[in-house]
Amino acid sequence: MIQYYSITAIVNILYNNEINRKYAIEVNGIKPLLTIIRTTSESKIIAQSMHALANIAYGNAYTANYILVGGGGEILAESVAIVDILGESYFIAQSVY
Numbered sequence: 001m002i003q004y005y006s007i008t009a010i011v012n013i014l015y016n017n018e019i020n021r022k023y024a025i026e027v028n029g030i031k032p033l034l035t036i037i038r039t040t041s042e043s044k045i046i047a048q049s050m051h052a053l054a055n056i057a058y059g060n061a062y063t064a065n066y067i068l069v070g071g072g073g074e075i076l077a078e079s080v081a082i083v084d085i086l087g088e089s090y091f092i093a094q095s096v097y
Contacts, residue, residue: 007036007048014055021056021063030056030070037075050079 014020036049057064
């Protein structure tokens with residue numbers, strides 16, 4: 001539960017804030033989010049981590065590329081494949097708190 005709220009705070013800190021997006025890159029904040037997506041089984045936490053990555057990448061080619069170079073492309077593609085297999089409604093139902 002603490003991890004969920006911590007990541008939710010990160011999502012909100014990154015929302016619509018270019019300085020914080022770049023800072024997330026500077027402090028290597030991408031790697032922990034990618035690790036969480038790959039290793040946790042809690043879909044709510046995965047969804048929030050993806051939301052944080054989306055906020056970092058939004059409207060900024062530099063930060064988006066940094067996510068891809070850091071291995072994010074592969075992890076995000078795997079996540080999309082899982083949603084395709086299980087169905088979006090399953091993923092959404094598991095993500096809603």
